[in-house]
Amino acid sequence: MTSKLNTIAEWLKQEQIDFCFLTNPDSVFYVSGFLSDPHERLLGVGIFQSGDPFLVCPSMEKEDAKKAGWGYDIIGYTDIENPWTLIHKLCNDRTKSLEKIAIEKEHMNVERYELIGSLFSQATFLPAEEKLRKLRMVKSESEIATIREACALADYAVEVGCSEIAEGKTELEVLAAIEYELKKKGVSEMSFSTMVLTGQNGASPHGNPGLTIMKKGDLVLFDLGVVVDGYCSDITRTVALGDISEKQKEIYDTVLKAQAAAIEASKPGVTCQSVDLTARNIISAAGYGEYFPHRLGHGLGISVHEYPSLTETNTLLLEEGMVFTIEPGIYVPGVAGVRIEDDVLVTSNGVEILTKFPKELQIIR
Numbered sequence: 001m002t003s004k005l006n007t008i009a010e011w012l013k014q015e016q017i018d019f020c021f022l023t024n025p026d027s028v029f030y031v032s033g034f035l036s037d038p039h040e041r042l043l044g045v046g047i048f049q050s051g052d053p054f055l056v057c058p059s060m061e062k063e064d065a066k067k068a069g070w071g072y073d074i075i076g077y078t079d080i081e082n083p084w085t086l087i088h089k090l091c092n093d094r095t096k097s098l099e100k101i102a103i104e105k106e107h108m109n110v111e112r113y114e115l116i117g118s119l120f121s122q123a124t125f126l127p128a129e130e131k132l133r134k135l136r137m138v139k140s141e142s143e144i145a146t147i148r149e150a151c152a153l154a155d156y157a158v159e160v161g162c163s164e165i166a167e168g169k170t171e172l173e174v175l176a177a178i179e180y181e182l183k184k185k186g187v188s189e190m191s192f193s194t195m196v197l198t199g200q201n202g203a204s205p206h207g208n209p210g211l212t213i214m215k216k217g218d219l220v221l222f223d224l225g226v227v228v229d230g231y232c233s234d235i236t237r238t239v240a241l242g243d244i245s246e247k248q249k250e251i252y253d254t255v256l257k258a259q260a261a262a263i264e265a266s267k268p269g270v271t272c273q274s275v276d277l278t279a280r281n282i283i284s285a286a287g288y289g290e291y292f293p294h295r296l297g298h299g300l301g302i303s304v305h306e307y308p309s310l311t312e313t314n315t316l317l318l319e320e321g322m323v324f325t326i327e328p329g330i331y332v333p334g335v336a337g338v339r340i341e342d343d344v345l346v347t348s349n350g351v352e353i354l355t356k357f358p359k360e361l362q363i364i365r
Helices: 003-015 025-032 059-067 085-096 110-119 129-137 143-166 171-184 199-203 246-263 272-285
Strands: 017-021 044-048 054-056 072-078 099-102 123-127 196-197 218-224 233-243 297-299 308-311 324-325 330-334 334-340 342-346 351-353
Touching: 003 017, 003 025, 003 044, 003 099, 003 129, 003 246, 017 025, 025 044, 025 059, 025 129, 054 059, 054 085, 059 072, 072 085, 085 110, 085 143, 099 110, 129 308, 129 342, 143 171, 143 218, 143 233, 171 196, 171 218, 199 218, 199 330, 199 334, 218 334, 233 246, 233 334, 246 272, 246 324, 246 330, 246 334, 246 342, 308 324, 324 351
Parallel strands: 017 099, 054 072, 099 123
Antiparallel strands: 017 044, 044 054, 196 218, 218 233, 297 308, 297 324, 324 342, 330 334, 342 351
8 A cells, every 4th residue: 555545554563443534535636546526426445454445436437536546446336326334335345344433524514414323323423524625734755746836836826917017907807818828838727716916805815806907006916826746735915006005015014034043933833823823913013903814724635724724823843844825914895905815835954935026026017
């Protein structure tokens, strides 16, 4: 088995868990190398303490799973077959009884939970999430290399966005230009819905781009990410269209100062809490504490939001190999919205910034 599958099998032995069934497509990709969006259909990987694992997927994806490198049993099913009965039969053939089963409770819906519970009625169901989170938090060299590629493309996307900004253009016009240029470079998927927000729209941390027209004196916020071979990047830059007010500049400088301090504070052995508070205290001291409503950052990898979560209450220690975002923001309705975000990799003595687009205030004339 692969090292990831072996690690989970060893965990099952240590915890005396008979069987683990992973159903989150991100988790399936992590342990199998098979990247799929099954929509409403079931996708999963079953892992035992000993013996070979198996993968379950729609029959039409079996060959794709093999091409991705999966070399064990595959339960393929058609749209008129019940995959759960096939899973139950395979498990019964492999082992006499399953008394403890680990599943991803956060991902599994009630209907599926009731189905697996009825098939394995003697079993106790335990959460697998915590183990998966810990495994995925620290990236391998190959994962880091892929994330670097995704970050370089995110930098390019912001560069394209800045070149497209012009008075009279809409948010969606600029957004479309960014994604078109990325498609020309072979990018088929964004990490999340691209955000291009201008003027007062930028004061909504998760605003929706639309037909708002850009005008002189606006700040324009880009928040976007690119997926490369299943791994995400995530960058935010805020730029100015022409000259901006002193208040807008003050907000920008405060966010930039907070972000730089948080990056400087990040190193192995430091808590997520202290990194968050480093930025938060600077923003609060400048009088904008109430306008920074979200955590400082989040882990990044197969999912755009992974562990660790950089909050003011999380005492988890940073470790070498973690990849996460640092993205303080200030959002003052009617005045400005500014967020500056980088993806960083924890090294032996600090962090390496993976996203490279300049952070000094860019003024587009």
